[in-house]
Amino acid sequence: MATLTVTDKDRFLINQEGQDFSHEAKTFIKIRELALKNLKGLDFPSNKLEDWKYTNLKELGKLEFRPQSAANIHADKINEFKIKNLDAYFLVFVNGFFEPSFSDVIEDKESDFLVTNLNTAKKEFIKLVEPHLGTQTRAKDQFFVNVNSAFSQDGAFIYVKSKAKLDKPVQIIHLVDGDLVAAYPRNLIVVEKFAQAKVVLTYDTIETHSALCNSINEVVVEEGALVQLDKIQNENTNTYHISADFAHQAKDSTFTINTLPANGKVIRNNLNILLNGSNSTANLFGAICLNGNIHVDNQTFVDHAKPHCESNELYKTVVNDQATAIFNGKIYVNKIAQKTNAFQSNANILLSEEAKANAKPQLEIYADDVKCSHGCTIGQFDDEALFYLRARGIKESTAQKVLLDAFIGEVLDHISNEAVRAYANQLIAKNFKSQFAALKN
């Protein structure tokens, strides 16, 4: 008798169905349909794919994740996730759904900027959303990008009119609550010509034994615009987080993204930066301090499509316990992108016997008048530096902390907002508390 085998992919996709998107405008339904069509030709990611060589999703494929709406949550609970001392607009999402009662919404058509949820924007500001939504997701062949495109529930929409400046940063809080939740937040940030915006993205969990957060951030940086994105992932150790960030830069623009994966089970970040106008600058920074069993996979792709652009990339990693850190950075220089300056640096420190670090810094260059470099190191804290501090009567745990702060500080310095930087420092200190406590003396 022939047995019917249900693949991980089929089961996964069947579980995502049942959401009703029919109320959406045709143009948005088309995006979902296209993604579903793309998914037909794609396999569930396995280690056989070069992109997933170091990250195994076998376990994820066996779990029955489903989109679920969140139960009622008390306001006090939500406040815990607001960054302390941060003067900002807050947007709160739980399991991918918008929580307007906890959010600061700015929907005034006369205002210089809009801060709202994507579903509202899809109805009220269709002219602003339509040209950008889904056009940034160039990764047709990425499974989880298409899953999000097909099933995303909601997300933030931030729009800054040309020459305007968002007066306060926006903190977008994405929470997961409940077991076997599949959340698909999708944020769209549009910053028009010569405008400025700062956005802080935080991903946390309220309570779950197993969850999947598959997020997409699309950022449109128009001519001369300035955008900074701080992304802090602090979910619990039962949560898978697979995200893709797309930035599309026009000429003279600057885009900075600080990635800080602190906690989770498996975290995978795909950064795709397209420098599509001359004289634009992209900055990619990552501070990765890992403990426990966490597996963090950072993939970055910087596409230099136009001449005279610059990209700076610095990823620093400290790995403790049984954690694994992966860095896969690619710089692609198109043949017309002369006078490109592209720099990439990845430094890893292994603290424990079981810690692992894999790196694959790549350069693909088709133009000749360029300056491109990458560097990658794996090592330990410098014994001599440690000795220097110890000789001055500083105890070992403090000395290690000093070296750690110095190492990671170089990245954290790029987070411009003090409150956010303090929060990042606090998360890192918490992760290594046990490490330093164990040293005692």
Add this chain to the structure above:
Amino acid sequence: MKEEDKIIEEATSGEYKYGFVSDIESEKSQKGLTEDTIRFISEKKNEPSWLLDWRLKAFKVWEQMEEPDWAHISYPKPDFQDIIYYAAPKPKKKYESLDEVDPEILKTFERLGVPIEEQKALAGVAVDVVMDSVSVATTFKDKLSELGIIFCSFSEAVQEHPELVQKYIGSVVPQRDNFYSALNSAVFSDGSFCYIPKGVRCPMELSTYFRINEANTGQFERTLIIADEGSYVSYLEGCTAPQRDENQLHAAVVEIIALDRAEVKYSTVQNWYPGDKKGRGGIYNFVTKRGICHHHSKISWTQVETGSAVTWKYPSCILKGDHSVGEFFSVAVTNNMQQADTGTKMIHLGKNTKSTIVSKGISAGKSQNSYRGLVKVAKGAQGARNFSQCDSLLIGAKCGAHTFPYIECQNKSAKVEHEATTSKIGEDQLFYCNQRGIKTDKAIGLIVNGFCKNVMDNLPMEFAIEAKKLLEISLEGSVG
């Protein structure tokens, strides 16, 4: 057109000077690959049955494998049934001295500048000459055998030292290692064999010269080097081929075994026919080279890659023994339509193992040059140390230079460093030279030679001169 562009244009006019065909009668197998072909080769070579079985096993594995396509190269896939797998210069018999070798063959090698005549003893190089993958002459045999060094063709080794061959063949590159190594294992026709006994320091450079002569043939040679405890050998390999419009396949395997405290230095100057300006013809060079290091031993790969239409080659070291050392020095030059995807693998298994990688890529014309490497530190490799440096130089706006390094580290006491840069020849450097009366093409030559210097310095002297000349020919016009 700018002056600089003109010079770069001229670079493409460099002619391949080894493109002649020698009129030597040869004995060939039928086209195509079946079990019968393998039996035919094995029978021709009068091989023992274990080797035939070994070949057939490799063939079975190969049949189930797919040609790899992960490399950053694109080329029409060779039709494996349209290749002649065995071609030997005729008449095939044992040569007692060089006088008996076909003068046409000697003439060929004279034109190549290979010192196979004994009177060139002063050159101090013992040469094993392999033509269309059959060894035709080995020099200095007697002198070497006094020291107990075995240096002969692979088929001779199979007849005379079967115990060594059987013990080590496939021990570093197993049959199922990859598509081309499996193919080579099934059909290899000859190659070089070298054994250095315990504690012996080989007094001269050992050298193999490979030459493809026949049309439609593939060259599949296999080199096996065994350096016993405490021994030292420096080994050179050179290769050329005639100019033909169709692509020819070269799939070789090199295995090096460095036992405790042994040191092996393996240098290659690869100058297969690279094809013409439009990318017609040229050799597909798909080579598997790997060495295994036991305790306190060292393997050093040095390569200068200027030829071949497509190169796919990753000389590697398995640093199995504690305190073993692996080195890789490479200059890869691509011009016209050439494509190269080359690099190394350093697998650190033993404690306090060290590896150094220095790779210099130069792309000109419309060529694509990639470095692909792996540095792996296994869990038990306490105190492992690696330093890698990959620099690329771009000459002209139509070429590409790429770097794909893989770094995997599972030991906290390991130190791994990797750095890479890509740039073009600096206008300020050129200006500096011009200002001092050095013409632009001479200046480019100066800068390129400086760029490659720390790799060239690792080549044995005779080879370094040849390599420098090759570099000049490959980039003629722009490099002088």
